[in-house]
Structures are given as structure tokens and as C-alpha cells.
Amino acid sequence: MTSAGWLEIALFAAITGLLARPLGGYLARVYGDNGTPLQPLIGPVEDTLYRLAGIKPEIEQSWLRYTVSLLVFHAVGTVALYSLLRLQGALPLNPLGLGSISQDLALNTAVSFVTNTSWQSYSGETTLSYASQMIGITVQSFLSAASGMAVAIAVIRGFARRRSVTIGNFWVDLTRGTLYVLVPICVIASVFLIVEGVPQTLAPAAEVITLEGRPQVIARGPVASQEAIKLLSGDGGGFFNANSSHPFEDPTPLTNIVEAVLIFALGAALTNCFGRMVGSERQGWVLFSVMAILFGLGVSGIYASEARGNPALTALRVDETVSSSAPGGNMEGKEVRFGIAGSALFAEASTASSDGAVNAMHESSSPLGGGILLANMMVDEVIIGGPGSGLYGMLLFCIVAVFMAGLMIGRTPEYVGKKIGSSEMKLAILALIAVPAATLGLTAIACVVQPGLAALTNAGPHGYSDILYAYTSAAATNGSAFAGLSANSPFYNLTLALAMFVGRFFVIVPVLAIAGSLAAKDLVPPSAGTLATDRALFLCFLLGVIVIVGGLTYLPALALGPIIEHFQLLGGRLY
Amino acid sequence: MLDAIMLTLVLASFAVVGAYASLCEYLLGLDTDEDVSP
Numbered sequence: 089m090t091s092a093g094w095l096e097i098a099l100f101a102a103i104t105g106l107l108a109r110p111l112g113g114y115l116a117r118v119y120g121d122n123g124t125p126l127q128p129l130i131g132p133v134e135d136t137l138y139r140l141a142g143i144k145p146e147i148e149q150s151w152l153r154y155t156v157s158l159l160v161f162h163a164v165g166t167v168a169l170y171s172l173l174r175l176q177g178a179l180p181l182n183p184l185g186l187g188s189i190s191q192d193l194a195l196n197t198a199v200s201f202v203t204n205t206s207w208q209s210y211s212g213e214t215t216l217s218y219a220s221q222m223i224g225i226t227v228q229s230f231l232s233a234a235s236g237m238a239v240a241i242a243v244i245r246g247f248a249r250r251r252s253v254t255i256g257n258f259w260v261d262l263t264r265g266t267l268y269v270l271v272p273i274c275v276i277a278s279v280f281l282i283v284e285g286v287p288q289t290l291a292p293a294a295e296v297i298t299l300e301g302r303p304q305v306i307a308r309g310p311v312a313s314q315e316a317i318k319l320l321s322g323d324g325g326g327f328f329n330a331n332s333s334h335p336f337e338d339p340t341p342l343t344n345i346v347e348a349v350l351i352f353a354l355g356a357a358l359t360n361c362f363g364r365m366v367g368s369e370r371q372g373w374v375l376f377s378v379m380a381i382l383f384g385l386g387v388s389g390i391y392a393s394e395a396r397g398n399p400a401l402t403a404l405r406v407d408e409t410v411s412s413s414a415p416g417g418n419m420e421g422k423e424v425r426f427g428i429a430g431s432a433l434f435a436e437a438s439t440a441s442s443d444g445a446v447n448a449m450h451e452s453s454s455p456l457g458g459g460i461l462l463a464n465m466m467v468d469e470v471i472i473g474g475p476g477s478g479l480y481g482m483l484l485f486c487i488v489a490v491f492m493a494g495l496m497i498g499r500t501p502e503y504v505g506k507k508i509g510s511s512e513m514k515l516a517i518l519a520l521i522a523v524p525a526a527t528l529g530l531t532a533i534a535c536v537v538q539p540g541l542a543a544l545t546n547a548g549p550h551g552y553s554d555i556l557y558a559y560t561s562a563a564a565t566n567g568s569a570f571a572g573l574s575a576n577s578p579f580y581n582l583t584l585a586l587a588m589f590v591g592r593f594f595v596i597v598p599v600l601a602i603a604g605s606l607a608a609k610d611l612v613p614p615s616a617g618t619l620a621t622d623r624a625l626f627l628c629f630l631l632g633v634i635v636i637v638g639g640l641t642y643l644p645a646l647a648l649g650p651i652i653e654h655f656q657l658l659g660g661r662l663y
Numbered sequence: 664m665l666d667a668i669m670l671t672l673v674l675a676s677f678a679v680v681g682a683y684a685s686l687c688e689y690l691l692g693l694d695t696d697e698d699v700s701p
Contacts, residue, residue, distance in 0.1 A: 155684050163677040167670060174666060191665045195673070511691050518687070593680045601687035 089395045090410055093429025097387055100345055100433055101380070104352045108376060109369075111353060112360025118268045119241045119261065120365065130267050137263055148254035151604025154242055155597055157258040158235060162202050162593075165228060169198040172224045173216075182217035183292035189215060196581035201225055203592035204232035204474055206318070206325030206444055206567035207558075207584055209576040213307035213328050218290060225325055226314045230274075233321030233354075234265035236476030239596050240358055241265075243480050244365045246603030247504050250611045255603045269354070270320060277316035277350060285339040288312040311336055319350035322474030324444030324567045332434065332447040333423050344430050344447060348437040355379075355441055355472035358479040366504045370622035375482050378630050379440075382471040386460050387436040393457040394418045394428050400662055421452025432457075439464035442474030444567030450557070451571040455550075455657055458570070459650030462557055465564040466646075467638035468523055477565065480599045486621070487516045487602070489633040493619050493626075502618055505611040512605055515598040522594035524641045526563040526587045531556050531645070539579035546572045549656070550663035553649035558584060560642075563591035 117124050138145055149157065172179070173194040177187040189197070193209055200207045201224070212221065238261035245255045282288050287308040294306045311327045315337055318325055332338035338347055356376060363372020395417040397408030410416035415427040422431040431448035438445050439461045450461055464471060470481040486503055491513050494501030501508040534540030534555045544551040550572065557570040562584045569575070575584065620626060653663060 152684060152688060156681065159677055159680055159684075163674060166673050166677075170670065170673065191669050195669045198673075511693060514690050515687060518690075589676055593677075594683060597680060597684045598687050601684070601691060605691050 089391060090429070093391065093395075093427070093432075096341075096345065096429050097391070097433050100348055100437075101383075103345070103349050104356050105376075105380070107349070107353055108356040108360050111357035112364060112372065115237075115269065115354075115357055115361040116364040118264050119256075119361070124268055126268055126272060134263060134267055137267075138259075141259065143257075143259045143263075145257060145260045148257050150253055151242070151246075151255050151600045151607075154255055154258045154604075155600045158239070158596065158600075159593070161231075161258070161262070162235065165231060166198045166202045169201060169224050169228055170194050173197055173220055176217045176220045179217065179219050181219035181222065181290070183290075184214075184217070186215065186217050192578040192581040193576060196585045199585040199588050200567065201228035201323070201325060202232055203565050203588045204229075204236055204321065204323055204442065204477070205562060205565040205588045205592070206323045207562050207569070207588060208325055208329075208567070209581055209584075211329035212326060213293075213309070218309055221314060221327060222310055226317055229314070229317040229321045229323040229325065230266055230270050231262070233270060233317070233323065233475045234262050236322070236474055237265045237269070237354065237358070238262050238476065239599060240476035240479040241361075241365075242600060243483055243603040243606075244362050246606035247362075247483075247506055248366045249607045250609070252607040255600070255607050270317065273320055273350075273353070274313070274316040277320065277346075278312045280346065281312040281315055281343060284343045285336075286312040286315055286343070287336055308336065315347075316350070318445060319347050319443065320354060320475075322351065322355065322442045322477070324438065324442075324446075326445060332445050333449070335425075338426075338447050341425060341430060344426055344434060347445070347447075348434050351437045351441050351443045351445065352472045354475040355478040358476065359482075362479060362483075368504070368622060371504055374622055374627050374630070375479070375486070377627055378634070379470065379472050379478070379482070381631060382467070382634070383436065383440055386440060386464055386471065387432060389460045390436055390453070390457045391429060391432040393454045393460070394422075394432055396454070398454070399658060400660060403660065418452070418454055418457075421449030423447060435461055436464065437472075438568055439566060440469070440471035440473075442469045442477055442565050442567075444561060446568050449571055450568060451554075455553075455650045455654035458553060458557075459646055459654070461568075462553070462560055462646060462650065463639060463642070465560045465566050466524075466527075466642040467634055468520065469564050469566065470634060470638070474565065477595075481595075484516045484519050484599065484602075485630060485634050485637070487512055488520070488637060489626070489630045490619060490621065491516075492633065493629060497617075497619075499617055499619075502612055502614075503621055505614070506606045506609050507612055509605075512602050515602050515605075519595045519598040519602075520637070523563045523591050526590040526594075527556075527559045528642075528645060530563075530583050530587050531559045534559070534580075534583065537579070539577060543574040543577055543580055544572070545574065546663055548663045549649050549653040553653065556645055556649050559587050562587035565591050 328334040359376040363369035490501040554572040
């Protein structure tokens with residue numbers, strides 16, 4: 089480990105922390121009653137969209153109508169994206185003349201992007217036309233992120249409102265999130281990426297003659313525009329198969345830090361938005377602090393594990409120390425321009441959020457490093473998480489935490505002025521159990537059936553980790569892969585699609601039900617017996633609940649994979 | 664044919680989530696909490 093590496097990580101953390109408050113304030117204005125500075129510019133577009141779609145923005149919805157609107161919207165989106173992928177061969181903007189993709193892959197890809205997962209069982213540059221990338225993938229990246237933020241805002245309203253039967257209007261929240269938040273930031277980020285060397289063109293792949301005198305085809309396309317939303321949306325689906333390890337997606341160390349910041353920006357800001365909307369920014373900072381602590385532990389663990397190098401190579405007297413000419417450590421699967429620190433930072437940001445973009449091959453991480461990446465996703469992506477999904481996931485843990493605290497002292501639990509009843513608790517457990525049920529259940533099935541085992545390219549615990557990682561990533565709507573799995577098969581395409589579907593919608597529905605239930609309740613003024621949820625004590629308690637409830641659910645599964653692989657590596661056995 | 668099966672699968676899945684929403688509504692209706700705070 090080097091001081092420059094730690095400085096890079098600290099710089100990232102500082103920028104993210106500094107952005108949280110102003111961006112959180114902006115989000116509160118976008119979703120609140122106050123106008124934003126962009127209102128004069130975007131307002132007419134917004135009004136036109138409402139008129140064309142027949143939406144009355146002043147009419148709010150109950151939680152059930154909000155949920156039905158969301159489900160109808162995503163059902164239409166899934167069918168539309170599936171159809172586009174199946175018909176791309178007959179559509180324009182296809183300079184390479186790519187044909188339609190198979191039914192199971194189209195279904196997997198459609199569900200993947202509608203659920204904000206971006207699991208990719210294909211190579212973007214050789215499988216998808218420009219039309220599919222721009223109209224299909226990129227559009228769904230915007231809409232799935234806006235939908236996630238809408239759900240988070242609905243939950244915040246549930247906490248903030250008193251005796252209300254409504255939690256907002258889904259169509260309005262979706263539209264405002266897209267127009268006022270995602271589009272403006274993406275325009276700025278795209279221009280920055282273009283300046284740094286990311287291509288943005290509709291021209292076909294370039295054909296060049298290399299220095300060796302041989303012809304080479306260099307894939308390119310509308311990369312910068314997709315790259316910006318890929319990161320900001322927590323989507324992570326790259327234009328290229330190599331994702332952000334491709335120099336056209338993440339060309340420089342500067343873009344590396346900016347891309348990592350974009351991954352965290354909205355998730356971090358939403359904690360502050362929560363604090364503002366419930367009337368106490370300290371409540372938001374507590375959530376942010378819990379996320380920051382978990383992030384710090386994760387990135388330190390990965391950095392230390394990767395910088396330590398491979399003990400098997402050390403035994404062969406391979407020099408893995410840092411020097412002026414070598415980055416040192418375990419550089420397998422990592423880009424030299426990012427080094428260990430830049431790769432560890434991006435991997436932590438990618439798996440702690442729901443983004444899933446990669447600038448290094450997670451498959452090549454050390455067993456402990458890979459185990460931390462898995463653990464990040466296993467705690468339900470609450471370490472910043474995706475836009476919206478991170479906050480509502482964290483609020484589920486808050487409900488569990490105050491409930492447990494209430495049991496200890498014999499009081500009805502409260503959180504930010506709302507009494508938490510048994511129904512909210514049941515719904516929170518339903519939401520929290522959906523992801524582990526999908527992950528562990530489908531992993532178990534894949535480990536014992538022939539189509540599941542046939543896709544493995546690694547043996548032993550590492551092969552098992554490949555399967556576990558795939559379902560964990562899918563159910564947590566992350567989308568990153570260990571890459572040791574040949575997952576483009578009907579079995580994996582369909583079962584991973586199921587995991588993504590359950591991980592997204594079987595969480596969102598109970599979360600919105602909780603929002604509706606809380607909104608209908610009155611606010612309870614704090615009393616002498618109220619657990620202060622804006623103090624360090626609650627912060628520690630919440631941390632404990634996340635680690636125990638979220639982490640220990642998966643400990644046996646982790647023990648069979650990365651943990652046993654680590655000890656076998658120390659014994660000189662490799663997989 | 665396979666396309667029709669896939670699209671039916673998609674719509675059926677969303678219908679299941681809709682039914683799941685009804686279950687959540689039912690759970691909310693069961694709330695008989697009493698405030699146990701002193």
C-alpha cells in the first residue's frame with residue numbers, strides 16, 4: 089500500500105462527502121414544493137410531457153396506486169426493450185449489421201436493465217446495435233434510476249407526512265427525477281468524458297493498420313453518453329464488454345475518480361435529502377456515516393488484500409513489492425493505469441453501490457478481496473447503494489434496528505417521529521428476506537444441476553464463488569460479474585433474470601407499502617423515552633444490525649467460497 | 664412461438680408482483696398494534 093493510494097481513496101471520499109449536502113438540497117427541492125433553478129428551462133418540457141401523457145401532476149396517489157403505476161411502467165418497458173433487442177437486425181442505427189439476439193438473452197437483458205441491474209451476458213460492442221444501446225439500454229438506465237429514486241422519495245414522504253393517504257404521484261416523481269436530476273448531470277459528465285478521450289460517435293468501428301502492419305478493427309460508438317448514465321444511475325452496463333477497464337470507457341486516473349464519484353453521488357445525496365425532508369439533517373448524516381464506515385472498512389480490506397500480493401507467487405520469490413517501476417501486489421486482472429488503489433476503490437464503489445461497473449476483473453481478486461466484494465452486495469447494497477435503492481434499503485435496516493431496540497426496553501419503537509408497528513416490521517422482513525432467498529436458493533439449485541455446473545470454468549471453492557457471485561450480483565441488482573462463468577445459456581439467462589426480478593420488485597412493493605402505512609400515521613413528538621436516532625449510539629446499533637442481519641445470513645455461503653479458498657491459498661493450493 | 668412464451672412470462676411475473684402487493688395490503692389491514700410505551 090502507498091500513501092498515494094490512500095490519498096486517492098481519501099480524495100474520493102472527500103469529494104463524495106462534500107457533494108452530498110448541496111446535491112441533497114437540490115434533490116429536496118426537485119421532489120418538494122420548492123422550484124429549482126432549472127425550472128424555467130425544463131418546466132415547459134415537463135408540462136408538455138404531462139399534457140401528452142394525460143397526467144395531472146397535482147393529483148397524488150395512494151401507495152397501492154403508486155405501486156401499480158410503477159409496475160405497469162416497468163412491464164411496458166420490459167416488453168419494449170425485449171422487442172427492440174429481438175428486432176434490432178431490421179432496425180436502423182446498425183452499421184455493423186448485427187442480427188437479433190436469442191430469446192433467453194433478450195429476456196435476461198431486458199429484465200436486467202429494467203431492474204437497474206445491468207447484468208450483461210453479452211459483449212456490447214459485438215452484440216448490440218447503436219439503436220439497442222441508445223434507445224434500449226441507455227433509456228432504461230435513466231428510467232430505472234429515476235424509478236428507484238421515486239420509491240425512495242415516496243418512503244421519505246411516508247416518514248415526513250402526517251395523516252396522509254397519499255405518498256406522491258409516481259409519474260411526476262419519475263419525470264422530475266429524469267429531467268431535473270439525471271439528464272443535467274449526465275450532460276455535464278458526458279462532455280467531461282468526451283474531453284478526456286471517451287468517444288461519442290455514430291460512425292462504424294474504425295479499421296486501422298497497426299505498427300506491425302496488420303489490420304485491426306477498433307470498436308467505438310456513442311460511448312460517452314451511455315457512460316455517464318451508466319455510472320450515475322447505479323446501472324453499470326458498459327458499452328464495451330470490458331466495461332470501465334476499457335480505455336474508451338475510463339481512459340485516465342482522473343476519469344477513474346470522477347466515475348467512482350458519479351457512482352456514489354446520488355446515493356450519498358439522498359441521505360441528506362432524507363434528513364432535510366424529515367426536518368432533521370442529522371438523521372441523514374447518521375445514515376451517511378454508517379454508509380461511510382462500511383465503505384471505509386470495505387475499501388481498506390480490498391486494498392490491503394490486493395496490495396499484499398499472491399502468497400503462491402511470493403513463495404516462488406516473485407518480487408511483488410511496490411517500486412518506482414512496478415505497482416506491486418496482485419496486479420492480475422488490473423489495469424496498469426489505475427494500479428492497486430484505483431482498482432480497489434472502483435471495485436468497492438461498484439459493489440457497495442448497486443452499480444456493478446468494473447475497471448478490473450473481480451475474478452482475479454484475491455480470495456479475501458473477492459469475499460469483501462461479495463459481502464458488499466450481500467448487505468443489500470446499503471453502503472450508499474443505488475439511486476434510491478440504497479436509501480430505502482438502509483431505512484429497512486433502521487426499522488429493524490428501532491424495533492429491536494424497542495424490544496429491549498419494552499417500548500413501541502419510533503423512527504423520525506413515526507411509531508413502527510408490527511405491520512411495518514412484517515413488511516420490512518418480507519423486503520429483507522427476498523434478496524437472500526433468491527440468492528441462496530438459486531445458487532443451491534445451480535450447484536446441483538447439470539446446466540448450472542456446465543458453465544463453470546473454475547474448480548473447487550472458486551467455481552462455487554463464481555455461481556454465488558452471479559446470483560448475489562443479480563438479486564442485489566448490482567450487475568458485476570466474477571467472469572469465470574459462461575453465463576450466456578438458457579439456464580443462467582432465465583434464472584438470473586428471475587433473481588433480478590425478485591431482487592428489485594419484491595423489495596420495492598413492501599417498501600412502498602411501508603411508505604403508505606407510515607404516511608397515514610400521525611407524527612409523535614419525542615419524549616424522554618424516545619430512542620435518539622440522530623446520535624452515535626444509534627449509529628453503532630444500526631451498524632451492528634446491518635452486519636448481523638445482513639452479513640450473517642450469508643456467512644455459511646461465504647465460508648464455502650472465498651474464506652476456504654483463502655486458507656487453501658495460504659497452503660499453496662490454487663484454483 | 665418462443666417470443667410469445669417469453670413475453671407471457673414477463674407479463675405473468677408482473678402479475679405475480681401485483682398479487683404480492685395485494686398481500687402487502689392485506690398485511691397492513693391486520694395491524695392491531697397497541698402502544699406499549701409507558
